[in-house]
Amino acid sequence: MNRLQNKVAIVTGANSGIGLRTAQLFAEEGAILVLCARRKEKLDEVAEALRAQGSQVLSIAADVSREEDCVRVVKEAVKAFGRVDVLVNNAGMADKHRPITRCDGDWWHTVIDVNQNSVYYMMKAALKYMELAGYGSIVNIASIGATRYNSGVAYTASKTAVIGMSKNVAIQFAGKGIRVNVVCPGPTLGTDLMANTLSSDPGEEQALKEHVIPMGKLGTAQDVAQAAVWLCSDMSGHTTGQALSVDGGMHAT
Numbered sequence: 641m642n643r644l645q646n647k648v649a650i651v652t653g654a655n656s657g658i659g660l661r662t663a664q665l666f667a668e669e670g671a672i673l674v675l676c677a678r679r680k681e682k683l684d685e686v687a688e689a690l691r692a693q694g695s696q697v698l699s700i701a702a703d704v705s706r707e708e709d710c711v712r713v714v715k716e717a718v719k720a721f722g723r724v725d726v727l728v729n730n731a732g733m734a735d736k737h738r739p740i741t742r743c744d745g746d747w748w749h750t751v752i753d754v755n756q757n758s759v760y761y762m763m764k765a766a767l768k769y770m771e772l773a774g775y776g777s778i779v780n781i782a783s784i785g786a787t788r789y790n791s792g793v794a795y796t797a798s799k800t801a802v803i804g805m806s807k808n809v810a811i812q813f814a815g816k817g818i819r820v821n822v823v824c825p826g827p828t829l830g831t832d833l834m835a836n837t838l839s840s841d842p843g844e845e846q847a848l849k850e851h852v853i854p855m856g857k858l859g860t861a862q863d864v865a866q867a868a869v870w871l872c873s874d875m876s877g878h879t880t881g882q883a884l885s886v887d888g889g890m891h892a893t
Contacts, residue, residue, distance in 0.1 A: 643873040645670035645769055648721045652704050652762060653731030655682040657831035658781060661861035662728055662868050668871055676702040692753040704731045705753040710761035718769055726872045727766045727807025729759045729780045735792035748794045755798035763809060763862030777872045780806050784826040784887045798861040802884050810881035819870045819880035830861035882893040
């Protein structure tokens with residue numbers, strides 16, 4: 641407990657799935673939270689529940705695929721709490737495994753804007769303040785699709801780019817007290833994507849357990865959130881530029 645005590649942490653896509661569980665776990669670890677997502681009503685519900693448990697929380701409705709919204713989120717965080725110590729770029733979308741032959745230009749740009757450009761915009765905005773403070777930890781949520789290349793073409797491209805950007809920025813800021821790492825989840829219970837997958841194909845979970853995931857079970861949003869806590873805390877103080885797979889061993893096959 642208290643591994644993130646009094647650290648000001650921005651979490652994007654914080655109103656559901658991995659983002660929601662990350663926000664909840666960060667609150668349990670003592671973080672001061674700045675939560676953003678597009679669905680304001682749901683986001684406010686999350687914020688109120690965390691405040692009722694004693695956490696300091698600022699909720700901001702924002703579309704992180706737009707650079708101006710990303711700049712606004714970071715500025716409001718600094719205005720409210722004086723700094724940004726931690727950034728978790730979780731907001732993203734799936735692309736339903738669309739192959740290149742069914743991926744038109746509009747769909748391509750939508751996925752790239754949400755999954756890739758948002759990470760670039762948020763990191764750029766936050767690093768301005770982290771560099772002045774000489775401290776910061778950024779965790780970007782990618783996917784096993786970025787290491788196995790088995791998702792849709794736009795999703796794979798965007799999540800692979802997240803890993804590349806993260807490693808590049810990690811090198812740039814390694815001597816400035818700022819760390820940048822990546823978490824690559826495999827199939828994860830507690831997310832809208834997995835809920836939709838299992839509802840459309842009830843046999844998918846058993847197939848994944850038996851034939852795809854060496855550990856024989858799906859991961860949970862809690863598993864990913866715990867990885868984010870470790871990477872954002874001082875416990876991982878000598879770790880940067882890493883892509884940590886939380887996938888039950890899929891990356892090893």
